[in-house]
Amino acid sequence: MNRPSWLATVRLSPAASSGASAPARLALTGGRTRDRSRSRFGGVRAPVRMALVLLLALVLVRLITVTPPDARVSTAIPGGVRIPGPPPRPDWPATGEAALTVPGIGSLGTSSDVRPRPIASVAKVMTAYLTLEHFPLAPGRAGFTLTITRAEARAEAVDLRQDQSVLPVAAGERLSERQLLEGLLIPSGNNIARILAVYEAGSLDRFLAEMNTTARSLGMDHTRYTDPSGFATSTVSTAADQLRVFLAALRFPTFRAIISTAAVTLPVAGTVTNYDPLISEGYDGKTGSDGAAEGCLAFVKDLRVGGRSVPVVGVVLGQGVGQNTTTILDAAGAAAQALVHSVAIRLAVRTVVPAHHRVLVATTAAGTRVTGVTARALSAIGWPGLTERLRVRARRLGQAVHAGERVGTLSLAGPLPLPVGEDPATPVRATASARAPGLAWRVGHLL
Template identity: 45%
Template sequence: MRHIVSRDRLGSSRRVARRTLAPLLLAVVAGTAATATATATASVSVSASASAARIPWPGYGQSAVAADGRAPMGTSGAVGRPHPTASVAKVMDAYQVLLDHPLGVHDSGPTITVLPYEAAAYRAEIHSGQTLVAVAGGERISERKALEAMLLPSGNNMARILARWDGGSIDRFVARENRTASRLGMGHTHFADPAGTDSRTVSTAPDLIRLDEAAMGVAVFAQVVGETSARVPVAGVVRNHNRLLGHNGVLGVKTGWTGAAGGCLMFAARVKGGRSHQYHTVYGVVLGQPGPPPAGRSFDAAVRLIEGAQRFL
């Protein structure tokens, strides 16, 4: 026997079904949207300002951009979570050395003698894959030349030599750096070594913006990181790893790369604002970018950040 349903009952059933399904569909859509929003927020956490939301932030790691010494225009990534800095740590090395032994832009500074064990360490490490500069026992190098040897080709051994010379020992020097970081308000930063090869040397992009601005305020530091090359004793001509120098208004600052840190870059650029039509200094940091040494895709990310910030200045 066939069951016959009247049209009135069929229409009533359909209306009930629509009333029942509608809330369920809305819940599904809302849940999907909430999941998508949560995923986006987890991958890129951006400042709420309109300009920050429209800056082309990198899709990896973390980053921050500021201008003219003001608060950051915005950030991306897990900027509350300390990240290995790689050789960007050498910016603090140079800043600490220049705090303890100030130099004028035309000064060479005191002379540093390379100790026999430091020369032996260079010979032992030369095939380790580290970035090193050639040194010899008894070599005499000025503070200025030692800074160039550390900052331009990113000499890990010169970072250790400067730390030993300045602090009396590497441990005492690193302790000084941590006190300086605290004074600068770098609350998520810890230095475990001067070269940045130790993955326990960590910071965040907003913390490093503070260091970027402070270091670039020291004239001789800004001068050194703006050099494309320099001649130093024993090693001869050393070249800057920062290929952005002279492009997009870039004035410096420092590259970095390790397996734990990925590609890292601290930069400063002098650009003409798209709104003010006046010149501004843009400071930025990118950490944890994919790609090979010397900084992975940090160079491309930095250019996009500079151009994005420039449009809103």
């Protein structure tokens, strides 16, 4: 029978046929030779397969255990925001000068005509301020007590003959600190200004030096005091400077209480009234008037805004014409009213940051971006043109972001006051969802 050419025929070598002990050798006839190297190659392949299996296992473990980082949050709003709209334009008086501010909100500046000029009895604000600085007087307290000397009683009579503003006193009369301040600020007694000056500093000269030193420390660079009452026309200042000392004096509740008093009864003088022409309309202040200074008024008027009392503080100098006290003080009062009105119509509860305003951006490790917006509007008391500071606090997020999730907080950081009951902060919430990074991200971050 014929065999296929590829079929091997096994033959014993001569050595094998003779029974020799040498190994048998196989020979292929009619086909390809089979080499013992094939079995050796098979032995090398097993470790390679093992290494590949191990490598695959390591890759799978890495894919399972690699952890994407949390979503990153960045701020998308500046640190301060300006209230939109035109700022108020104060109705400055046509003559003289003025300065205006709303403490805690902002300054309205000064009128264009600014120069040192006589200030009359507005100078007594500094006298009251220094008295309260050295002898603080709590509400309801009387403070120290002085006995009026014969010399002081005679000096009051001389002042009266010179047509000065005085508080009638008598030798031996005892007046408390509160009563002296009432006599200084309500009927504007020049004689009381001197009595307080000597008591406070030991002498009139030392008190004048103290007045001018204090003026420098308050930044009143255009002010010169030559007497404690303002009767001397050489005592000069500007509206801006007098606003500084008036604000300093207002820090004392006793000062504010006295200048808001329409009338007071004193032992010898009896009932004396306040020269302030607007006292009945809630303008608390200190007047000054004479032919050189004309009508002057340092005032504070409380406005009601957002359920809160907001003071408007100002000074007007050089109002009216002539020496008639009523006429020139009425002119000063009219100037003050015009200024307050021009601010009041612009002072309101303003939206600083509206609802749904973009504040934060959350970015997942896969690069997906989600915007965070304010949950509600934030409001403050002010006028257009003012800037309110903002504070942003981002929360730590996970790998994913969910729609509506709180991603941070936006707060008003001042200086503007808030309406009563207003929360200064609002949550910032995500507008959409972003999934955590998946298999594609893990494959890309194996190394």
